[in-house]
Amino acid sequence: MIEIQELYKYYGDRRAIGPLSLEVAKGEIVGLLGLNGAGKTTTLRVLACDLLPTSGTVKVGGFDVVAAPDEVRARVGYLPDRPPLYEDMSVVEYLAFAARLRRVAAPAVTKRVSEVVEMTELGDVRGQMIGTLSHGYRQRVGIAQAIVHRPEFVVLDEPISGLDPVQIVEMRELVRSLRGDHTVIVSSHILSEISETCDRLLVIEDGRISWVGTEKQLFSELGQGMQLAVTVRGPSADRVLPLVRALAGVQEVEVVAASEPGDDVLTLQISSKSDVRDQVCRALVSADVAVIELVRRQGLESMVLKLLGGDEAAGRRKSRKKRDADQAMVDEAAQASDKQPTEGA
Amino acid sequence: MNQVFLIARRELFAYLRSPLGAVIIAGALLMDGLLFYVQGLTEKLVSAEVLQRFIYNATAATMICGLLLSMRLLAEERQTKTLVLLNTSPLKDWQIVLGKYISAMIVMCVLTACTAYLPALILVNGKVSLGHVLVGYSGLLLLGSASVAIGLFGSALAASQIVAAIISAIILGSLLLLWMAAKAVDPPLNRFLSALALHHDNFRPFMLGRLELGSIAYYVAMTYLFLLASIKVLEARRWR
Structure with missing residues (x-):
């Protein structure tokens, strides 16, 4: 679906990206991670044909971004970090305009706009001027314009930036709902969001892809393991500790201060080589232990920070x-x- | 061409929904009306002279409005980051530029048509030919077209509307003042500079009611040149 080979992009004398090579298969949801200035937005802008590469080959659906930009643009839906919204238009007017620009046939526009309005839950504000919408709704309109022409490939640059927790959950579901019909590439600073929605992670550093893989691979390759806090109700520590220690991958288990009040509440801190959340839950539930909380203490953020060199x-x-x-x-x-x-x- | 008219329609809505279009038209009508009164009605003149003075004076409002109408066309899109929508849609850069130019020219035509009551007064109360009026208005529209194209070029270059207006005003001012520069140099350079001037020699035939091919070609060429330059600026920005 997407094929990038030896891509370079210079702004004047400054190299923004390159050499950058990657492939994304049809139907995948891929997360692009990186620190500010790493080249995420530039990469996405090249993919969306907003910028042209200085050198290298970028193909989307078999079409080259330099040789056949219009073919690429017709197949790509792009939500930049700031949605390109005309504040003096209503939501449906704007979406109809975006659809017509992207070659949706005139008779099909109204139907398609209604579909995306429903899909992005914009029904309540469909006739409202965009200038009067909240940030969350604006992001939704931004996603709606990106998918209104049924693109094969959707590029979302920081889609959850500035959203409140409820809107983040809604946006996460919206991005997940694109799975199957579209190939999606998402960039975000909130790294846990990437792990929630994406099949694969691409870590970009100084304009180059420095790591590609799944979250699981990230944990295992870094050998850093995972820290879990499991809170259970009822059993004594003597009964629970052997159960958890016996699981493959678990390195260390200790009883720590309970995260909730109550005499029968017990919190265990588990260190593991890999992601053992499934196994821990299954083992405890099969042994009739009431699991009331399971929290991952060490997140993806610290993994990626380590991968990117953190302080370095x-x-x-x-x-x-x-x-x-x-x-x-x-x-x-x-x-x-x-x-x-x-x-x- | 559908995409061109789609962009033109969206821009026309923008003029209608903001006070900008109405304010520019009102300002131009006020300016034209006052100049018509002061220059045409306060002294005894034959009707043809009144008409000539009206057409001459109306060029000021036409050029200023051309710049004001076009300064926002691309600079505002860049300011509000909406240009990305056009840049990432399957459109050619010429379609974006032409769509925007057409929208500004439609407003320019409406504006120019609104001043028609002034020559109509001369037609009714004096002795001038309709042909003279029509030729004069053709000149105003051609001059307006070149001004809009210059403004659009400034708008393509700048990231803010104010800077766009300043750049365009400098270009337009320089082209206007070429006839003065022509006076200061010897032949054949003076003829060359005079032929390049935006007003003076190139507009005089329209003012006098003469339709001259050379003058028409000049304004069409200026419009084409600055629209082409705007397209090239948009293209270059993708490579920068």
Whole structure:
């Protein structure tokens, strides 16, 4: 579906991405992770044909973004980090306009707009001016415009940015609902969201894909394991500890301060090599133990931070900024010294 | 062409839904009306002279409105980040530029038509030919077309409407002042500069009621040149 080979994109002399190669299969939902300035948005803009690559090959559905941009654009739905909304149009007017721009046949526009309005739950505001909508609804309209022409490939840049928790859950369901009909690539800073919605993760660092795989692979490859806190009600520690320790992958189990009040409540902290949440739950429930809470203590964020070098990456960015500032000062000083003799003359 | 008219229609709605279109038309009518009164009705003139003065004075409002109407066309889209919708739709850059140009020209035609009551007064009360009026209005529309194209080019270059207006005003002002520059140089350069000037030699035939092919070709060429430049700016931005 998507094939990128040796892609480079320069802004002036600055390399934004490259060399970047990746493939995304039809029907996949792929998450793009990376720190700010890593090149996520540039990559997505190239895929959506908003920008053209400096070099390399980018093909969507077999069509090259440089040789056949219109064919690519007709097959891609793009939601940028700020949805491109005309505030002086109503929701349905805007969606009809977007549909017509993307070559939806005139007689089919009304039906298709109604479908996406229903799909994105915009029915309550369908006649409302976009300028009066809340941020959550705006994001929904943004997604609706991205899928109104039934694109094969949907690109969502930070779709949950700025949403409240309820809207995040709704948006997550909306993105999941695209599975099957569309191939989706999502970028987000909220890394747990990526793991909730995506089949595969692409980690981008300094304009290059530094890691590709599933969340499970990420945990196992980094060998970092997972920290779980399981709260149970009823049994004694002597009964529960052997049950959990016997599970494959579990490295360490200890009783910690209970997360809830009550004499019969017990919280266990479990360290494991891999994701053992399924096994822990099954083992405890089969032994008639009431599991009242299971929380992952170590999230995907720390994994990715580790993968990206964490503090090292921040340090690299700082030194890059310092280098740019130093260069600017040198340039300024050079300009000033060039000027002086002229002024004197 | 469907996509072109789709963009033009959306822009026309934008003019209608914001006070911008109405304010520009009202301002132009006020300016034309006042100039018509001051320059045409306060002294004794033959009707043809009154008409010539009206057409000459109306060029000021036409050029200013051309810039005001077009300064927002692309700069506003870039400011509000809506240009992405057009850039990622299966459209050619020329379709975007042409759609926007057509919308501004429709408003320009409405604006120009609204001033028709002034020459109508001369027609009814004086002795001028309808042909003179029509030729004068053709000139105004051609000049308006070139002004809109210049404004659109400024709008394609700038990220804000104010900067777009300033860039366009500088280009338009420079083209206007070429006839003065022509006076300061020797032949044949003076003829060349004079032929390039946006107003003066190129507009005078319309003012006098003469339809000259050279003048028509000049305004059509200026419009084409600046629309083409706008398209090239949009294309270049994708590669930047």
